[in-house]
Amino acid sequence: MTASGRPDPSPLLPVLYEDNHLLAVVKPPGILSQADETGESDMVTLLKDDLKVRYGKPGNVYVGLVHRLDRPVGGAMLFAKTSKAASRLSESVRSRSFDKIYLAVVHGAPAASSGRLRHFLRKDAGRNIVTVHEQAVRDAKEAILDYAVAAKRGAYSLVAVKLLTGRSHQIRAQMAAIGCPLVFDRKYGAPPVQGEQDIALWSTSIGISHPVTKEWLTIISRPPASLPWTRFDEADFSGALRLLAHEGGTDR
Template sequence: MYTGKSVTTGQPQMSILYEDNHLLGIEKPVNVPTQEDASGDPDLLNLLKSDIKERYQKPGNVYLGLVHRLDRPVGGAMIFAKTSKAASRLSEAVRSRNFDKTYVAVVRGTPPQSQGRLIHHLLKDERTNTVSIVPKGTQGSKEAILNYSVLGTSALDDKLTLVQVELLTGRPHQIRVQMNAIGCPLYGDQKYGSAHNKPGQQIALWSLYVGFPHPVTGDRINLISLPPREHPWNCWEEDLFEKALPIHN
Protein backbone atom coordinates (compact mmCIF):
# COMPACT_ATOMS: atom_id res chain seq x y z
CA MET A 1 0.00 0.00 0.00
CA TYR A 2 1.34 3.43 -0.91
CA THR A 3 -0.15 6.45 0.86
CA GLY A 4 2.70 8.96 0.88
CA LYS A 5 1.71 12.60 1.15
CA SER A 6 4.39 14.48 -0.74
CA VAL A 7 2.89 17.53 -2.40
CA THR A 8 3.49 18.68 -5.95
CA THR A 9 4.47 22.23 -6.74
CA GLY A 10 2.25 24.68 -8.58
CA GLN A 11 -1.47 25.34 -8.41
CA PRO A 12 -3.64 23.57 -7.63
CA GLN A 13 -1.62 21.56 -5.14
CA MET A 14 -2.13 17.82 -5.10
CA SER A 15 -0.80 14.87 -3.11
CA ILE A 16 1.48 12.25 -4.60
CA LEU A 17 0.29 8.78 -3.59
CA TYR A 18 3.06 6.82 -5.34
CA GLU A 19 5.99 7.55 -7.62
CA ASP A 20 8.88 5.69 -9.19
CA ASN A 21 10.66 5.78 -12.56
CA HIS A 22 7.65 4.22 -14.29
CA LEU A 23 4.54 5.50 -12.52
CA LEU A 24 3.03 8.57 -10.92
CA GLY A 25 -0.01 8.13 -8.67
CA ILE A 26 -1.76 11.28 -7.44
CA GLU A 27 -4.88 12.48 -5.68
CA LYS A 28 -6.78 14.44 -8.33
CA PRO A 29 -8.28 17.72 -7.09
CA VAL A 30 -11.96 18.30 -7.85
CA ASN A 31 -12.98 20.58 -10.72
CA VAL A 32 -9.72 20.16 -12.64
CA PRO A 33 -10.09 18.58 -16.10
CA THR A 34 -8.03 15.43 -16.59
CA GLN A 35 -6.82 16.64 -19.98
CA GLU A 36 -7.24 19.70 -22.16
CA ASP A 37 -10.83 20.58 -22.99
CA ALA A 38 -12.81 23.40 -24.57
CA SER A 39 -12.73 25.43 -21.34
CA GLY A 40 -9.02 26.17 -21.73
CA ASP A 41 -8.59 25.78 -17.96
CA PRO A 42 -5.35 24.26 -16.62
CA ASP A 43 -5.60 20.48 -16.95
CA LEU A 44 -4.14 17.73 -14.80
CA LEU A 45 -2.00 16.10 -17.48
CA ASN A 46 -0.14 19.30 -18.39
CA LEU A 47 0.10 20.43 -14.76
CA LEU A 48 1.81 17.16 -13.85
CA LYS A 49 4.14 17.33 -16.85
CA SER A 50 5.22 20.80 -15.77
CA ASP A 51 5.70 19.59 -12.21
CA ILE A 52 7.91 16.67 -13.28
CA LYS A 53 9.94 18.95 -15.54
CA GLU A 54 10.52 21.36 -12.65
CA ARG A 55 11.17 18.84 -9.87
CA TYR A 56 13.61 16.75 -11.92
CA GLN A 57 14.98 19.62 -14.05
CA LYS A 58 14.22 17.69 -17.21
CA PRO A 59 15.12 19.28 -20.56
CA GLY A 60 12.72 19.06 -23.47
CA ASN A 61 9.28 17.48 -23.43
CA VAL A 62 8.13 15.26 -20.57
CA TYR A 63 6.26 12.04 -21.33
CA LEU A 64 3.23 11.23 -19.20
CA GLY A 65 0.68 8.66 -20.34
CA LEU A 66 -3.00 8.95 -19.47
CA VAL A 67 -4.20 5.48 -18.45
CA HIS A 68 -7.71 6.26 -17.17
CA ARG A 69 -9.85 9.34 -16.64
CA LEU A 70 -11.97 11.00 -13.98
CA ASP A 71 -14.74 13.46 -14.79
CA ARG A 72 -13.80 17.06 -14.10
CA PRO A 73 -15.85 17.42 -10.87
CA VAL A 74 -14.58 14.10 -9.45
CA GLY A 75 -11.54 13.80 -7.19
CA GLY A 76 -9.42 10.96 -5.86
CA ALA A 77 -6.84 8.35 -6.82
CA MET A 78 -5.38 8.33 -10.34
CA ILE A 79 -2.36 6.67 -11.93
CA PHE A 80 -0.24 7.98 -14.80
CA ALA A 81 2.53 6.26 -16.75
CA LYS A 82 5.93 7.94 -16.97
CA THR A 83 7.11 5.75 -19.87
CA SER A 84 5.44 4.49 -23.03
CA LYS A 85 6.22 0.91 -21.97
CA ALA A 86 4.40 1.38 -18.67
CA ALA A 87 1.50 3.06 -20.46
CA SER A 88 1.13 0.15 -22.86
CA ARG A 89 1.17 -2.46 -20.10
CA LEU A 90 -1.27 -0.55 -17.92
CA SER A 91 -3.62 -0.10 -20.88
CA GLU A 92 -3.51 -3.86 -21.39
CA ALA A 93 -4.32 -4.35 -17.69
CA VAL A 94 -7.37 -2.11 -18.18
CA ARG A 95 -8.49 -4.09 -21.25
CA SER A 96 -8.01 -7.43 -19.49
CA ARG A 97 -9.84 -6.15 -16.38
CA ASN A 98 -6.77 -6.55 -14.22
CA PHE A 99 -7.08 -2.91 -13.21
CA ASP A 100 -9.38 -2.37 -10.25
CA LYS A 101 -11.27 0.87 -9.59
CA THR A 102 -13.41 1.42 -6.51
CA TYR A 103 -15.40 4.59 -5.90
CA VAL A 104 -17.59 5.93 -3.13
CA ALA A 105 -20.59 8.09 -3.91
CA VAL A 106 -23.34 9.85 -1.99
CA VAL A 107 -26.69 9.35 -3.72
CA ARG A 108 -30.17 10.75 -3.25
CA GLY A 109 -32.57 8.11 -1.97
CA THR A 110 -31.74 4.46 -1.36
CA PRO A 111 -31.04 1.79 -4.00
CA PRO A 112 -33.76 -0.91 -4.24
CA GLN A 113 -31.25 -3.58 -3.10
CA SER A 114 -28.41 -3.38 -0.61
CA GLN A 115 -26.05 -4.59 -3.33
CA GLY A 116 -26.30 -5.43 -6.96
CA ARG A 117 -24.86 -5.34 -10.47
CA LEU A 118 -26.03 -2.80 -13.02
CA ILE A 119 -25.69 -3.53 -16.74
CA HIS A 120 -26.73 -0.94 -19.31
CA HIS A 121 -25.77 0.14 -22.81
CA LEU A 122 -24.64 3.74 -22.96
CA LEU A 123 -24.41 6.17 -25.86
CA LYS A 124 -22.51 9.44 -25.63
CA ASP A 125 -23.62 12.59 -27.42
CA GLU A 126 -20.34 14.39 -28.11
CA ARG A 127 -22.16 17.61 -29.01
CA THR A 128 -23.83 17.97 -25.61
CA ASN A 129 -21.32 15.88 -23.61
CA THR A 130 -24.15 13.80 -22.17
CA VAL A 131 -24.64 10.06 -21.94
CA SER A 132 -27.93 8.20 -22.25
CA ILE A 133 -29.07 4.62 -21.75
CA VAL A 134 -30.11 2.99 -25.01
CA PRO A 135 -31.27 -0.47 -26.15
CA LYS A 136 -28.61 -3.14 -26.68
CA GLY A 137 -27.36 -3.07 -30.23
CA THR A 138 -27.80 0.67 -30.71
CA GLN A 139 -25.10 1.89 -33.08
CA GLY A 140 -22.22 3.48 -31.20
CA SER A 141 -23.36 2.26 -27.80
CA LYS A 142 -21.10 0.45 -25.32
CA GLU A 143 -21.91 -1.96 -22.52
CA ALA A 144 -21.46 -0.53 -19.01
CA ILE A 145 -21.17 -2.76 -15.93
CA LEU A 146 -20.73 -1.85 -12.28
CA ASN A 147 -21.26 -3.44 -8.88
CA TYR A 148 -22.58 -1.40 -5.99
CA SER A 149 -23.01 -1.92 -2.25
CA VAL A 150 -24.86 0.26 0.22
CA LEU A 151 -22.53 1.32 3.05
CA GLY A 152 -25.10 3.24 5.08
CA THR A 153 -27.65 6.03 5.23
CA SER A 154 -26.91 9.38 6.81
CA ALA A 155 -27.94 9.90 10.42
CA LEU A 156 -28.26 13.60 9.59
CA ASP A 157 -30.29 13.19 6.40
CA ASP A 158 -32.04 9.88 5.75
CA LYS A 159 -32.46 10.85 2.10
CA LEU A 160 -28.71 10.47 1.53
CA THR A 161 -27.04 7.08 1.09
CA LEU A 162 -23.35 6.23 0.88
CA VAL A 163 -22.51 3.56 -1.69
CA GLN A 164 -19.38 1.75 -2.77
CA VAL A 165 -19.07 1.28 -6.53
CA GLU A 166 -16.75 -1.11 -8.33
CA LEU A 167 -16.36 -0.30 -12.01
CA LEU A 168 -16.01 -3.28 -14.33
CA THR A 169 -16.01 -1.05 -17.42
CA GLY A 170 -14.86 2.54 -17.79
CA ARG A 171 -17.47 4.50 -19.73
CA PRO A 172 -17.93 8.29 -19.66
CA HIS A 173 -20.24 9.40 -16.82
CA GLN A 174 -20.97 5.72 -16.16
CA ILE A 175 -21.60 5.83 -12.40
CA ARG A 176 -23.63 9.01 -12.65
CA VAL A 177 -25.89 7.67 -15.39
CA GLN A 178 -26.34 4.16 -14.03
CA MET A 179 -27.12 5.22 -10.46
CA ASN A 180 -29.59 7.80 -11.75
CA ALA A 181 -31.23 5.02 -13.78
CA ILE A 182 -32.21 3.20 -10.55
CA GLY A 183 -33.65 6.37 -9.03
CA CYS A 184 -30.55 7.39 -7.07
CA PRO A 185 -28.89 10.42 -8.68
CA LEU A 186 -25.58 11.48 -7.17
CA TYR A 187 -25.56 14.30 -4.65
CA GLY A 188 -24.55 17.52 -6.41
CA ASP A 189 -24.80 16.12 -9.96
CA GLN A 190 -26.17 18.97 -12.04
CA LYS A 191 -26.03 17.05 -15.31
CA TYR A 192 -28.03 13.92 -14.43
CA GLY A 193 -29.71 14.93 -11.17
CA SER A 194 -30.64 18.58 -11.65
CA ALA A 195 -34.19 17.99 -10.40
CA HIS A 196 -32.79 16.91 -7.02
CA ASN A 197 -29.69 19.08 -6.60
CA LYS A 198 -29.06 22.77 -6.11
CA PRO A 199 -26.69 24.78 -8.31
CA GLY A 200 -23.26 25.06 -6.72
CA GLN A 201 -23.34 21.74 -4.88
CA GLN A 202 -20.17 19.71 -5.45
CA ILE A 203 -20.79 16.26 -6.91
CA ALA A 204 -20.17 13.56 -4.28
CA LEU A 205 -18.19 10.98 -6.27
CA TRP A 206 -14.67 10.00 -5.25
CA SER A 207 -12.04 7.61 -6.62
CA LEU A 208 -11.29 5.70 -3.42
CA TYR A 209 -8.98 2.99 -4.73
CA VAL A 210 -7.00 2.04 -7.83
CA GLY A 211 -5.17 -1.31 -7.86
CA PHE A 212 -3.08 -2.98 -10.56
CA PRO A 213 0.11 -5.00 -11.14
CA HIS A 214 3.22 -2.86 -11.53
CA PRO A 215 3.99 -2.79 -15.27
CA VAL A 216 7.65 -3.71 -14.71
CA THR A 217 7.98 -5.60 -11.41
CA GLY A 218 4.53 -7.19 -11.34
CA ASP A 219 4.10 -6.19 -7.67
CA ARG A 220 0.60 -5.16 -6.65
CA ILE A 221 0.19 -1.40 -6.41
CA ASN A 222 -2.66 -0.07 -4.27
CA LEU A 223 -3.50 3.64 -4.44
CA ILE A 224 -5.86 4.94 -1.75
CA SER A 225 -7.50 8.34 -1.47
CA LEU A 226 -10.14 9.16 1.14
CA PRO A 227 -12.71 11.89 0.39
CA PRO A 228 -12.42 15.22 2.23
CA ARG A 229 -14.01 15.65 5.65
CA GLU A 230 -16.67 18.06 4.44
CA HIS A 231 -20.37 17.85 3.59
CA PRO A 232 -21.77 15.44 2.55
CA TRP A 233 -18.82 13.08 3.16
CA ASN A 234 -18.65 13.97 6.85
CA CYS A 235 -22.11 12.51 7.39
CA TRP A 236 -20.20 9.22 7.92
CA GLU A 237 -17.21 8.31 10.07
CA GLU A 238 -13.90 8.01 8.25
CA ASP A 239 -13.41 4.37 9.24
CA LEU A 240 -16.44 3.44 7.12
CA PHE A 241 -14.57 4.60 4.01
CA GLU A 242 -11.55 2.56 5.03
CA LYS A 243 -13.76 -0.53 5.43
CA ALA A 244 -15.02 0.06 1.89
CA LEU A 245 -11.54 -0.52 0.48
CA PRO A 246 -11.42 -3.84 -1.42
CA ILE A 247 -8.05 -4.72 0.11
CA HIS A 248 -9.73 -4.66 3.54
CA ASN A 249 -12.58 -6.96 2.51
Protein backbone atom coordinates in the same frame (compact mmCIF):
# COMPACT_ATOMS: atom_id res chain seq x y z
CA MET B 1 11.99 16.99 0.30
CA THR B 2 9.59 14.13 1.02
CA ALA B 3 10.38 11.23 3.37
CA SER B 4 11.37 9.16 0.33
CA GLY B 5 13.94 11.76 -0.68
CA ARG B 6 11.94 13.00 -3.67
CA PRO B 7 11.36 16.71 -4.21
CA ASP B 8 8.17 18.11 -2.75
CA PRO B 9 5.23 17.97 -5.19
CA SER B 10 2.91 20.81 -6.03
CA PRO B 11 0.31 21.35 -3.25
CA LEU B 12 -2.33 21.41 -6.00
CA LEU B 13 -1.62 17.76 -6.88
CA PRO B 14 -0.87 15.73 -3.74
CA VAL B 15 1.22 12.66 -4.58
CA LEU B 16 -0.22 9.33 -3.41
CA TYR B 17 2.54 7.14 -4.85
CA GLU B 18 5.61 7.69 -6.98
CA ASP B 19 8.52 5.64 -8.24
CA ASN B 20 10.59 5.61 -11.44
CA HIS B 21 7.71 4.11 -13.42
CA LEU B 22 4.46 5.36 -11.88
CA LEU B 23 2.94 8.52 -10.49
CA ALA B 24 -0.38 8.57 -8.66
CA VAL B 25 -1.86 11.87 -7.53
CA VAL B 26 -5.11 13.36 -6.29
CA LYS B 27 -6.96 14.93 -9.20
CA PRO B 28 -8.91 18.01 -8.09
CA PRO B 29 -12.53 18.19 -9.28
CA GLY B 30 -12.96 20.52 -12.21
CA ILE B 31 -9.63 19.74 -13.91
CA LEU B 32 -9.58 17.97 -17.28
CA SER B 33 -7.80 14.61 -17.47
CA GLN B 34 -6.07 15.63 -20.70
CA ALA B 35 -5.94 18.70 -22.90
CA ASP B 36 -8.83 19.49 -25.24
CA GLU B 37 -9.77 22.29 -27.60
CA THR B 38 -10.72 24.63 -24.71
CA GLY B 39 -7.10 25.07 -23.66
CA GLU B 40 -8.10 24.84 -19.99
CA SER B 41 -5.92 23.23 -17.32
CA ASP B 42 -5.46 19.49 -17.62
CA MET B 43 -3.74 16.85 -15.50
CA VAL B 44 -1.16 15.72 -18.05
CA THR B 45 0.14 19.24 -18.66
CA LEU B 46 0.11 20.14 -14.96
CA LEU B 47 2.08 17.00 -14.08
CA LYS B 48 4.63 17.55 -16.83
CA ASP B 49 5.22 21.07 -15.53
CA ASP B 50 5.41 19.81 -11.95
CA LEU B 51 7.97 17.10 -12.79
CA LYS B 52 10.09 19.57 -14.74
CA VAL B 53 10.25 21.87 -11.72
CA ARG B 54 10.76 19.17 -9.11
CA TYR B 55 13.50 17.34 -10.97
CA GLY B 56 15.01 20.29 -12.83
CA LYS B 57 14.47 18.73 -16.26
CA PRO B 58 15.03 21.24 -19.09
CA GLY B 59 13.51 19.15 -21.91
CA ASN B 60 10.35 17.18 -22.45
CA VAL B 61 8.95 15.08 -19.62
CA TYR B 62 6.99 11.92 -20.30
CA VAL B 63 3.61 11.56 -18.61
CA GLY B 64 1.44 8.77 -19.97
CA LEU B 65 -2.34 8.92 -19.54
CA VAL B 66 -3.51 5.49 -18.38
CA HIS B 67 -7.16 6.19 -17.55
CA ARG B 68 -9.48 9.17 -17.32
CA LEU B 69 -11.70 10.75 -14.73
CA ASP B 70 -14.65 12.88 -15.79
CA ARG B 71 -13.97 16.54 -15.23
CA PRO B 72 -16.22 16.98 -12.13
CA VAL B 73 -14.72 13.91 -10.42
CA GLY B 74 -11.78 14.08 -8.03
CA GLY B 75 -9.56 11.52 -6.37
CA ALA B 76 -6.87 8.97 -7.17
CA MET B 77 -5.51 9.05 -10.71
CA LEU B 78 -2.58 7.01 -12.02
CA PHE B 79 -0.06 8.03 -14.69
CA ALA B 80 2.93 6.34 -16.29
CA LYS B 81 6.37 7.94 -16.21
CA THR B 82 7.77 5.75 -19.01
CA SER B 83 6.36 4.52 -22.32
CA LYS B 84 6.97 0.90 -21.26
CA ALA B 85 4.93 1.38 -18.08
CA ALA B 86 2.19 3.12 -20.09
CA SER B 87 1.95 0.21 -22.52
CA ARG B 88 1.73 -2.40 -19.76
CA LEU B 89 -0.78 -0.40 -17.74
CA SER B 90 -2.93 0.19 -20.81
CA GLU B 91 -3.02 -3.56 -21.37
CA SER B 92 -4.17 -4.02 -17.75
CA VAL B 93 -7.01 -1.57 -18.43
CA ARG B 94 -8.00 -3.43 -21.61
CA SER B 95 -7.92 -6.81 -19.84
CA ARG B 96 -9.96 -5.43 -16.92
CA SER B 97 -7.25 -6.26 -14.38
CA PHE B 98 -7.10 -2.59 -13.40
CA ASP B 99 -9.32 -2.15 -10.31
CA LYS B 100 -11.06 1.19 -9.88
CA ILE B 101 -13.26 1.74 -6.85
CA TYR B 102 -15.23 4.92 -6.40
CA LEU B 103 -17.24 6.23 -3.48
CA ALA B 104 -20.49 8.04 -4.17
CA VAL B 105 -23.09 9.68 -1.97
CA VAL B 106 -26.50 9.17 -3.52
CA HIS B 107 -30.05 10.21 -2.80
CA GLY B 108 -32.05 7.34 -1.36
CA ALA B 109 -30.79 3.78 -1.57
CA PRO B 110 -30.79 1.08 -4.26
CA ALA B 111 -33.48 -1.60 -3.90
CA ALA B 112 -30.76 -4.21 -3.39
CA SER B 113 -27.88 -3.51 -1.01
CA SER B 114 -25.40 -4.78 -3.59
CA GLY B 115 -25.44 -5.94 -7.17
CA ARG B 116 -24.30 -5.49 -10.75
CA LEU B 117 -25.71 -2.88 -13.11
CA ARG B 118 -25.57 -3.48 -16.85
CA HIS B 119 -26.86 -0.84 -19.24
CA PHE B 120 -26.08 0.61 -22.64
CA LEU B 121 -25.02 4.25 -22.70
CA ARG B 122 -25.33 6.55 -25.69
CA LYS B 123 -23.56 9.87 -25.55
CA ASP B 124 -25.13 13.11 -26.71
CA ALA B 125 -22.00 15.14 -27.38
CA GLY B 126 -23.96 18.31 -28.05
CA ARG B 127 -25.48 18.32 -24.57
CA ASN B 128 -22.56 16.48 -22.92
CA ILE B 129 -24.87 13.90 -21.37
CA VAL B 130 -25.45 10.19 -21.82
CA THR B 131 -28.75 8.38 -22.09
CA VAL B 132 -29.27 5.01 -20.46
CA HIS B 133 -30.84 2.04 -22.26
CA GLU B 134 -31.73 -1.42 -21.00
CA GLN B 135 -30.99 -3.02 -24.38
CA ALA B 136 -28.37 -2.42 -27.04
CA VAL B 137 -29.22 0.51 -29.31
CA ARG B 138 -27.36 2.20 -32.12
CA ASP B 139 -24.17 4.01 -31.07
CA ALA B 140 -24.54 2.87 -27.45
CA LYS B 141 -21.74 1.20 -25.49
CA GLU B 142 -22.17 -1.48 -22.86
CA ALA B 143 -21.62 -0.22 -19.29
CA ILE B 144 -21.13 -2.56 -16.34
CA LEU B 145 -20.43 -1.81 -12.70
CA ASP B 146 -20.68 -3.53 -9.33
CA TYR B 147 -21.93 -1.61 -6.32
CA ALA B 148 -22.43 -2.11 -2.60
CA VAL B 149 -24.17 0.15 -0.09
CA ALA B 150 -21.76 0.77 2.77
CA ALA B 151 -23.84 3.04 5.01
CA LYS B 152 -27.07 5.01 5.17
CA ARG B 153 -27.56 8.38 6.86
CA GLY B 154 -31.08 9.74 6.65
CA ALA B 155 -32.00 10.30 3.01
CA TYR B 156 -28.48 9.54 1.76
CA SER B 157 -26.41 6.43 1.13
CA LEU B 158 -22.68 5.89 0.80
CA VAL B 159 -22.11 3.54 -2.11
CA ALA B 160 -18.91 1.81 -3.22
CA VAL B 161 -18.70 1.28 -6.96
CA LYS B 162 -16.27 -0.87 -8.96
CA LEU B 163 -16.16 -0.11 -12.66
CA LEU B 164 -15.92 -3.06 -15.01
CA THR B 165 -16.10 -0.76 -18.03
CA GLY B 166 -14.97 2.85 -18.28
CA ARG B 167 -17.64 4.93 -19.99
CA SER B 168 -18.12 8.67 -19.84
CA HIS B 169 -20.46 9.64 -16.99
CA GLN B 170 -21.02 5.92 -16.32
CA ILE B 171 -21.55 5.94 -12.56
CA ARG B 172 -23.56 9.14 -12.66
CA ALA B 173 -25.91 7.86 -15.36
CA GLN B 174 -26.31 4.30 -14.08
CA MET B 175 -27.01 5.29 -10.48
CA ALA B 176 -29.55 7.86 -11.67
CA ALA B 177 -31.16 5.16 -13.82
CA ILE B 178 -31.97 3.12 -10.70
CA GLY B 179 -33.43 6.14 -8.93
CA CYS B 180 -30.35 7.11 -6.89
CA PRO B 181 -28.73 10.17 -8.47
CA LEU B 182 -25.48 11.42 -6.98
CA VAL B 183 -25.78 14.33 -4.56
CA PHE B 184 -25.24 17.67 -6.35
CA ASP B 185 -25.45 16.00 -9.78
CA ARG B 186 -28.21 18.15 -11.24
CA LYS B 187 -27.38 17.02 -14.79
CA TYR B 188 -28.61 13.53 -13.92
CA GLY B 189 -31.66 14.45 -11.92
CA ALA B 190 -30.42 15.17 -8.41
CA PRO B 191 -32.79 17.46 -6.50
CA PRO B 192 -31.40 20.87 -5.48
CA VAL B 193 -29.52 20.83 -2.19
CA GLN B 194 -28.42 23.88 -0.22
CA GLY B 195 -24.73 24.68 -0.58
CA GLU B 196 -24.27 22.87 -3.90
CA GLN B 197 -20.71 22.04 -4.89
CA ASP B 198 -18.83 19.29 -6.74
CA ILE B 199 -20.79 16.13 -7.44
CA ALA B 200 -20.43 13.49 -4.72
CA LEU B 201 -18.21 11.07 -6.60
CA TRP B 202 -14.62 10.29 -5.64
CA SER B 203 -12.00 7.97 -7.14
CA THR B 204 -10.93 6.38 -3.89
CA SER B 205 -8.94 3.25 -4.80
CA ILE B 206 -6.81 2.08 -7.70
CA GLY B 207 -5.50 -1.48 -7.73
CA ILE B 208 -2.92 -2.57 -10.28
CA SER B 209 -0.13 -5.06 -10.81
CA HIS B 210 3.03 -2.95 -10.94
CA PRO B 211 4.22 -2.91 -14.56
CA VAL B 212 7.81 -3.79 -13.56
CA THR B 213 7.83 -5.52 -10.16
CA LYS B 214 4.44 -7.25 -10.74
CA GLU B 215 3.60 -6.59 -7.08
CA TRP B 216 -0.06 -5.75 -6.48
CA LEU B 217 -0.33 -2.06 -5.66
CA THR B 218 -3.33 -0.42 -4.01
CA ILE B 219 -3.51 3.37 -3.99
CA ILE B 220 -6.03 5.08 -1.71
CA SER B 221 -7.48 8.59 -1.71
CA ARG B 222 -10.04 9.59 0.92
CA PRO B 223 -12.92 11.92 -0.02
CA PRO B 224 -12.67 15.56 1.09
CA ALA B 225 -13.79 16.71 4.52
CA SER B 226 -16.85 18.54 3.23
CA LEU B 227 -20.54 17.85 2.72
CA PRO B 228 -21.98 15.43 1.86
CA TRP B 229 -18.94 13.27 2.72
CA THR B 230 -18.87 14.42 6.33
CA ARG B 231 -22.20 12.68 6.91
CA PHE B 232 -20.11 9.50 7.02
CA ASP B 233 -17.08 8.54 9.09
CA GLU B 234 -13.78 6.74 8.58
CA ALA B 235 -15.28 3.38 9.51
CA ASP B 236 -17.87 3.84 6.74
CA PHE B 237 -15.18 4.66 4.16
CA SER B 238 -12.95 1.75 5.20
CA GLY B 239 -15.90 -0.61 5.18
CA ALA B 240 -16.90 0.55 1.72
CA LEU B 241 -13.47 -0.28 0.34
CA ARG B 242 -13.52 -3.75 1.87
CA LEU B 243 -16.86 -4.52 0.23
CA LEU B 244 -15.41 -4.38 -3.26
CA ALA B 245 -11.67 -4.82 -2.68
CA HIS B 246 -9.61 -6.99 -5.02
CA GLU B 247 -9.11 -10.28 -3.23
CA GLY B 248 -5.40 -10.28 -4.08
CA GLY B 249 -4.76 -6.65 -3.24
CA THR B 250 -2.56 -5.34 -0.46
CA ASP B 251 -2.32 -1.75 0.72
CA ARG B 252 0.87 0.20 0.28
